[in-house]
Amino acid sequence: MDTDVVIVGAGPTGLLLACELRLAGVRPIVLERRPEPSDAPKANGLGGQIVRLLDHRGLLAPVREGSPYAGPVPTYPFAHIPLELSRLGDDLPLDVVLIQQPRLERVLADRAAALDTEIRRGHRMTALSQDGEAVTLTVDGPDGTYRLRARYAVGCDGANSPVRRLGGIGFPGTTDPGVVLLGHFRATEATGDLYEAPDIEVPGHGRLQSGWNRTPRGRVIVTSLHPGVHMAAVRENDPPPGAYDDDAPVTFADVQAAMTRVLGGPVPLGEPIWLSRTTTQARMAEPFVAGRVLLAGDAAHLFPAGGAALNAGMTDALNLGWKLAATLRGGAPEGLLASYATERGHAAERTLLQTRAQAELERLEEVADAAIPRLLAELLTYEHPLRHVAELMSGADARYAMTGADPHPLAGRVVPDLRLTLPAEGERGVAELMRAARPVLLDLAGDAELRQAAGPWRDRVDLVTAGCARPPARAVLIRPDGYVAWAGDTPDGLPEALAAWFGTTGEMVTATPGPPARPAR
Incomplete structure (x- = not known):
């Protein structure tokens, strides 16, 4: 066995997963086919629960550094409908951090390096097979072809994942027949900076609106989320024959010609930084786990609207890391992985x-x-539908199933951002307790009976006694990924939750009941 885990792909999901495994004492090998980190600004920010979860690992501060905007947003688009989140008062449910993907990858690569993670760039996996004990990968590297044998392999290698394909995992779903050309452009003196003054006049069309600009021939969007950088996309309803060649790289002339056909005139874009074409897909791998081959990020799911992929993929990494590490150490509860x-x-x-x-x-x-968009826009002016959709977009609505017949309302959700008072340490946020990626049992009432019930798990769960001005329960059990495994005012159900997620006491065995099979909805 060469290593415990091979991660294929050094994008944000693969890098974060590697960091999680290292925090749990596992040494993965990360394979990345590109010889150098990409400078393509494919994504422009993070939003939703992943922002809070990055704070749990101390990664939010470096991610926010230099960001043109970081914090809750008063308004956010749902398709073309603006969600007026400011209507919800101070409790805005959607946090965002504007950061381009190359910089996000640098932050995560720096953390991986600080944790002594082995990342092999310029190493492309070409074959994969598995047996009952391990996965064998064939890799083409700078010094030739070699083989790696690992107990598990995780595909974090994107939409066209070779790990998924070679692992024989299906990827059902749909592909939109239309093609979208998109790119990033550097602002020039002639174009001005849209981040500072969003104002574009198109000859033959007029002033561009914020969001998508539609004509009978298609739609165009030009905007800016970062100073000095314009983002643009165009989709034609009926492009002329030969307008899109999948085998040829996209050129500035291609984008400009498509925009001119849709709008009737050229758009001042600036100097091209990165150009691409894409098709909209909605797909999910079946299954995410196939024997010793696992998938995360775009290899596991593709979404047909922007802004969701990075958030979902990085949350995959946080969920998988501690579970895979516990499985590798031995004695993980049955069904944990x-x-x-x-x-x-x-x-x-x-x-x-x-x-x-x-x-x-x-x-x-x-x-x-069309009546449905107009009616939905009207419904989303009301508080409860607005909050529901905002939580759906942030990922906060997905509640995991936990043990017990009547779990606490917190169970299965990300732990709230509690302010705690610790003896001899003063005030701290709950996020500061999660830096080491270990389970935490918060005793918020100084309950000796509760501490006694949790005592047999002290070797693998950190017990923290703290004061809280508004405690949601007398005790809260938090998994390493930040989700609440149990909460309550008495020890009832606590030993069962500890055993279900963190194994039996004494000698580590695998005979305990695992987590529930189906999620709560």
Whole structure:
């Protein structure tokens, strides 16, 4: 056996998973086919629960450094419908951090290096097979072809995942027949900076609106989330024959010509930084876990509306890391690794629901006098529908199933951002207790009976006694990924939850009941 885990892909999901495994004492090998980190700004930010979860690992501060905006947003688009989140008062449910993907990858690569993680760049996996004990990978590296044998392999290698394909894992779903050209452009003196002054006049069309600009021939969007950088996309309803060649790289002339055909005039874009073409897909791998081959990120799911992929993939990594490490150490509860597929599959289904709804609304908007978008926009002015959709977009609505017949309302959700008072340490946030990626049992009432019930698990669960101005329960058990495994006012159910997620006491064995098989909805 060469290593315990091989991670294929050094994007944000693969790098974060490597960091999680290292925190748990596992040494993965990360394979990345590109010889150098990509500078393509494919994603522009993070939003939703992943922002809070990065704070649990102390990663939020470096991610926010230099960001043009980081914090809760008062308004956010759901397709073309603006969600007026400011209507919800001070409790805004959607945090965002604007950061381009190359910089995000640098932050995560720096953390991986600080944790002494082995990342092999310029190493491309070409073959994969598995047996009952291990996965064998064939790799083409700078010094030739070699083989790696690992107990597990995780595909974090994108939408066209070779790990998924070679592992024989299906990827059912749909592909939109339309093609979108997109790119990032550096602002020039002639174009001005849209981040500072969003104002574009197109000859033959007029002033561009914020969001998508639709004509009978297609739609165009030009915007800016980062100073000095414009983002643009164009989709034609009926492009001329030969307009799109999948085998040729996209050129600036291609983008400009498509925009001119759609709008009737050229768009001042600036100097091209990165150009690409994409097709909208809605897919989910079946299954996420196939023997000793696992999938995370875009290899496991694709969503038809922007802004969801990074958040879902990085949350996959946080969910998988501690479970895979516990399985490798031995004595993990039965079903622990399978719960990764159950929980994150459920979350992916919820994300597919809201992104598919957005994609369908975008298509309906092109129909004259479409009633559904207008009615939905009206409904989303009310507090409860607005909060529901905002939580769906943030990922907060996906509640994992936990032990017990009547779990506490917190169970299965990300732990709230509690402010705690610790003896001799003063005030701290709950996120500061999660830096080491270990389970934490919060005793918020100084309950000796509760501490006695949890005592047999002290070798693997950190017991923290703290004061809290508004405790949600007398005690809260938090998994390493930040989700509440149990909460209550008495020790009832606590030993069962500890055993279900962190194994039996004494000698570590695998005979205890595992986490529930199906998620709560």
